[in-house]
Amino acid sequence: VNAPGAVDVVRDGDWLVAAWHGEIDMTNAEALQRHTLGSMHNTDSGLTVDLTGVSYIDSVGIRSLLAIRRLLAARQQRLFVIVPERSVLEKALDLGGVPAVIPVYRSMATAREDR
Amino acid sequence: MAFVDETPSWAVSRVNDFLLHFDPGVMATLLIGLLAADGTMTYANAGHMPPLVVDPRGRARLFEEPGEPALGAVSSPRYRDRVLTLDTGSTLILYTDGLVERRGRSLEEGLEALRRAAETPWANLDMLCARLFGTEALEPKLADDLALLSLRIGSSPPAEEIHTTIEADPRELAPLRRLLRSWLARRGADDEQAQGVLVAVCEAAANSIEHAYGPGRGSIEIDAVESEGVFEIAIRDQGAWREPRGIGRGLGSSLMDALMDEVAVHTDEGGTSVTMRIRLRPST
Numbered sequence: 001v002n003a004p005g006a007v008d009v010v011r012d013g014d015w016l017v018a019a020w021h022g023e024i025d026m027t028n029a030e031a032l033q034r035h036t037l038g039s040m041h042n043t044d045s046g047l048t049v050d051l052t053g054v055s056y057i058d059s060v061g062i063r064s065l066l067a068i069r070r071l072l073a074a075r076q077q078r079l080f081v082i083v084p085e086r087s088v089l090e091k092a093l094d095l096g097g098v099p100a101v102i103p104v105y106r107s108m109a110t111a112r113e114d115r
Numbered sequence: 116m117a118f119v120d121e122t123p124s125w126a127v128s129r130v131n132d133f134l135l136h137f138d139p140g141v142m143a144t145l146l147i148g149l150l151a152a153d154g155t156m157t158y159a160n161a162g163h164m165p166p167l168v169v170d171p172r173g174r175a176r177l178f179e180e181p182g183e184p185a186l187g188a189v190s191s192p193r194y195r196d197r198v199l200t201l202d203t204g205s206t207l208i209l210y211t212d213g214l215v216e217r218r219g220r221s222l223e224e225g226l227e228a229l230r231r232a233a234e235t236p237w238a239n240l241d242m243l244c245a246r247l248f249g250t251e252a253l254e255p256k257l258a259d260d261l262a263l264l265s266l267r268i269g270s271s272p273p274a275e276e277i278h279t280t281i282e283a284d285p286r287e288l289a290p291l292r293r294l295l296r297s298w299l300a301r302r303g304a305d306d307e308q309a310q311g312v313l314v315a316v317c318e319a320a321a322n323s324i325e326h327a328y329g330p331g332r333g334s335i336e337i338d339a340v341e342s343e344g345v346f347e348i349a350i351r352d353q354g355a356w357r358e359p360r361g362i363g364r365g366l367g368s369s370l371m372d373a374l375m376d377e378v379a380v381h382t383d384e385g386g387t388s389v390t391m392r393i394r395l396r397p398s399t
Contacts, residue, residue, distance in 0.1 A: 057314075058367070096366055
């Protein structure tokens, strides 16, 4: 069973890491976006959204990621996304233009190196 | 623990003794049933949720018996064996309390909601389970405390095609995905292919949910067939054409187009239908 969407936020120095879980659709994308942004500090350098635990995402979730990027860019904060190798999300994210505007990493370790 | 010649109540009592002895302070609920070939099930229930049975005519009934204590609660409780009969075509549903307990709602209301959900027509056990799991937003914290077992006596094989109707409610999307996911897997689609179809179908359904109906209820029909490796899925609503479709959903539409070989949209005063087709396997 796929759990409904959920988010765990962890602070890692001056970065926030938000791990999204479950299926992301119109029932929960906005709440995930709000909760994730609400956990950021103005002084944070950036945010990593970890999609490793996500089993489904569609246009609503993709729009949430793009909205987060716009907001952070305006505040000069960075956004990374983690999408593991061979993730089923990859195609929708590609088509939605995510890798074109948000750096995508395969793992937390590689994302951390680039901060 | 083998109990070939013993009864479920005997087995439940032994587990209770074991728990009290080796793990004092731990409590758990347990239901053990022995289902005979003639459809009679003898069972003992240590504090577990009451069995739910849907009869062949689709009526659902909870077998609520006077409560017997959960395991680990008292030493030497008296567990009784009970019997229920499952006629051919009836369905037994066993579940954990996480499925019916919600903040701000009594257990009684939760059980009645479950019973009613099981009475809403369903085509197969996948769909029934999807319904029971997905009719409401579950508390994320409870997500690991959910188990559901459904069993049909003399059941028919899994559906070759899907013909289903969902409410025009975003919360119906997750059960719809579960139904489609298992159907796609059975028809030979791999995970990545299935994901593409799920996104395309849900974009169309989400469009109907957002635009087809005003406040209040409406429904969406979904028909899915596969032939020679070509999957065809139609999503129909009966909504008035309230506004041009696609406004604010440009990304959804382009995902549909990109993920499927062919997407056709037809709108008239009767509603909108989206028919999408994709070849996922070479024809045999």
